[in-house]
Amino acid sequence: KFDILAQPPESWLEAAKTFIQQTLCPSGKEPNNQLTQSVIDCVKMIWLTKGENQGFILPLSYSFVSVQTLKTHQHLPCCSHLSWSSNVYQAWVQRAGPNGNALPREELLLLGTLTDLSEDLEQEYRSGNLYVKDNTGILDCELIDLDLSWLGHLFLFPSWSYLPPAKWNSSGKGHLELWGAPVPVFPLTINPGPLTPISVLYPEKASLLLRLRKKHKVSESNLAGKLVRLSALVISQNKGYFILTLGELSPVGSQVSIIVQIPAQMVWHRVLRPGRSYVLTRLRITKTRSHHYYIWTTIPSSDLMLLRPDCVQELELERWFLEADLRPLPPPTLTESQDRMGQEDLVRDSRVLHYSGTVTDVLNESACLYILDGQLILCLAYQQIHDLRRVIRPGVCLELRDVHLLQSVGGRGSRPVLALCLHGTILLRGFSHQKPETLSPFQIHGASLYEQLVWEYQLGLPLYLWATKALEELACKLCPHVLRYHQFLKHSSPGKPSLGLQLLAPFPAVLKTACIRHAHSEILEEPHHCPLQKYAQKQIPYTFPTLFTLAKEGQRRAWATFDPKALLPLPEAAYLTSSQLNRHLGWSWLSVLPSTFQPAQVLLGVLVASSHKGYLQLRDLTASLPCLPLTKNSQPLADPRLIGCLVRAEKFQLVIEREVRSNFPSWKELGMADFIQKKQARVYIQFFLSDALILPVPRPSIDSSDPSCPEESHLGQSRLFLLSHKEALMKRNFCAPSGASSELPDPTLSFHVSGSWLCGTQRKEGSGWGPPEPLGVENKDQKVFLIFLGPSVRWFALLHPGKVYRLVAPGPSQTPVLFKAESSSGTSQRPLELAGCVSCLTIQDEWTLELGRSQDIPDVLEISRALPESSLTHLLSDNFPDSLVSFSAEILSRRICEPPLARRRIQPGNAGTVKACVKLTVALEMADCEFPPHLDIYIEDPHLPPPIGLLPGARVYFSQLEKKISRSNNVYCCFRSSTSMQVLSFPLESTIRSVDPLPHIYLAELLQRGWAPLQATTSCHVVFVFSLQILWVCTYCTSICPQGRCSRQDLTCPAQVAISQASIRLLVEDGTAEATVTCRNHLVAAALGLGPSEWTSVLEYARGPGKVALQFRGPGAQPESPGKIHEPLALFLWTLCTSPSVIRPIMLSFELERRSSDVTPLEPSRLQQFQSGEFPLLTRVNPRLRLVCLSIQEPEHPSSLEAFASSF
């Protein structure tokens, strides 16, 4: 600073002279000393008004700057205030805010001519913009309060700021913000005003003339009045216009509108201030372009001047003219009630008001959304704000005239919104002290797309706010890694819709147009009508959550909805031992549909195949979620081309699988969370491809220097194969390549498929494939095993039996036949289990797969596309244990259980050491099978956790499960390394499946049918009670608990909790057959006909001994005498079981005890001897059915003998 100050005045003056001559003197003329002197005088005058000039009469620290120098050398925003003291500047910095955002001060002297003529002089195109010009160039500028007399004159600008073009600004132009009034270098000539007063018409008569124009030719007139309204400056088809409205000078009265459309007068828009009074000269009446309105208009020779009462006189109209029609116009009627739409509660009218405030934040610059005074949203999208956009940044003061206020719009929080239509105007009241903020990319890209939303799609404000917010959300999910911002927020052209818009609303019905805008009507029509006039509240069609949010929401819901009491409802839960209880809680699931979110959520992500996990994922920049897509016709996703595409789905299921490890002692503690030891949730997505919009992602624009596109992409070879079987994806041990260390490498995640080649290798020819190479004799065996390991496991989710794939190896073909199988002595890695296999081929990382097109597949081959299924007899017979079976089935239930072969007693205290196992109970899908047999499938390590999609209600194809036969002769299946599965359909959307009423049958029907229903209802009669048992057992070790205490001898059982268990065996018959029925727990009470409180008392009586057991002799035998029974409870139960309150007609719902997968041969009917009086009778008797009770109901007409029980 000091060495600049030390500069001698002479050299400063010399430099000043040179600058003025070069920059300000009219070019090609002699040096103008008068101009130089005037400029220096002017600078001196301003400089000396400043208090602290330190005795210098010249601002020696300041240097002159030309327009060109500013444009080329000033790359940072700056300001210069010649007349400001440092105190003033410091105060000003303070006002800019505490963040040090104030514009830095430079010591520069700027002079130039103010003009509204742009550089392009030939066109004489004037859009009302203002410029500062010198010999070196021209610069856009903004000025708060323009005086028309300033145009064309040379000024010194004592206070200004310069904003260089922002990087993203395509026009590449910076601009000046001129603070305060400029100082003329030469005194301006003062307009003395007209010599004679101007005859003027005030609004009332002017509007009368407008109405009577047909009767009377109206010549040019001068109009005077107070400016009451100023419209926006509208530019259409490169021509601008605006409309101003004058009112009477007194507060109320007529108004008249004047359209200004002469290019040279566009600058008037900057001069006019509502509230001031003006005179406009030489006006004519014209029709608007739309021919709807007659309106006063200016002509090129019209003038605008401030109204000075002494310079005007009112024009007297001729008498007859005045008499013609002086009736006032009918006041504009409010037609709101008529055109109100259907949803009356939701549609509101906005209020129109004036507002002055300061912009405090930028919401989205390209969408013209700002925050005013920290609490209002300002939307300027419904006006074309043109160059004003660059001035609006935090700190700028604005006055909004006739602005709409909308409340509870939604889309961007609850703030009220101010929005300007063309009817209103925005006036600059003060420039910002702050440097422009660094904006995030989504705030600066997409301006033309947002404009389209307003001007082409005609969105109303609530939808516009939502759309801008949703596009921001989408940009945050995808940009910049999946897509570049400019690609995503590209302008939409016909036939080439922008990707942003396609994702936002693929069905344009969402973007329902509010109303078609017509600029003239919007400005002139009374009552006012515009897109902002009426609005629907809270209009948010949907949102686009990030996958991270979705996953978090899934986790939240998993535990918010986890209620052990709801998962284990009474009364069943009361009879469960600790381990049963905890296993029931071990796994549960829920599915969340998008419609349950408020507002609805749309799923969006890029489909990727994980090369670490082998499943499909949806991914955005925040997270990835496993997903399971299906085509409508039960086909899994098999086309690798879909990988990398954008998926947008409004219908999907967010599936949450919960796994809980707990140690609840009994049902009584279910409300206490302390007994939950570990919990985790798995969140994934299921959707149908037909419900989704699939969009390929455009490649990011690549530099031409990118070397990744060599000619090699035109080279390559491929071979078609039919996949017949796929094995499980799991960690496998591999043979080490010969020569490698003898140590066994770690197991590697891998899978293999078997199939057959359909033809020989084909080479790339142009864009297609050449003819297949002929096969040699040694290649007759077309069978092949393909091994996928390492990154190749990404193909796992795409490979499915029955489909034809093309294996493609890119690059030049060095070897003659690339897809040659390795011989068994080959050096390549292969799983140990395949070590002896003849032809294996390891898929290389760079190889790719394509789905075989139908025209590629040789039609000589008969390809069976159906999934292989085992026959029912094969499945349910004991002839083929340990064989591999395949079938489709619906999953009925999924439970955590003990592994089927580890049925040992759990040691108390170490319940967790027994490995868990997942048991699926499925209903087989068999043709011609009315009542499908049920089967259990066990999944154990290393196949845990099971693949996604194994949910109750889902239909699944299981391939090559191992079939086993249990000790109780039931068939069950186990997952093995050979097993693969494929989900065929998702559970129904209503996760609680409607339970069909059970069929009502006769018991004999169960004997006649080959495959009887597993569950049914029958009307029957209880004939006899075989046995009754009530126990109190330890909830941990199930030992008997007399007095409620565990009786375990070694005292190792920690439990102090006992639960009751009960069972009763009945003989029932319905006239067609008889059956033994086992009822357990609370169903015993129903069988005994006891009410809840009576049953509780019975259980409490049994607690003392810990066990009450009654055995009755067979039916037909002499009833046992009750005399031997001394305990009162046993005596009561004995009496009850032989009384008509138990031996009675009932409605029984039951399940067959013998499972459909039971392979024990059926008992044949046998001969039995009966005593009928004195004669023995031999009768063929069917084997007795064995049923398990599901529920007991009293028949429609209950027996009157039931009163017996209640009399006890």
Ligand SMILES: [Zn+2]
């Ligand atoms: Zn409006």
Ligand SMILES: [Zn+2]
């Ligand atoms: Zn115990």
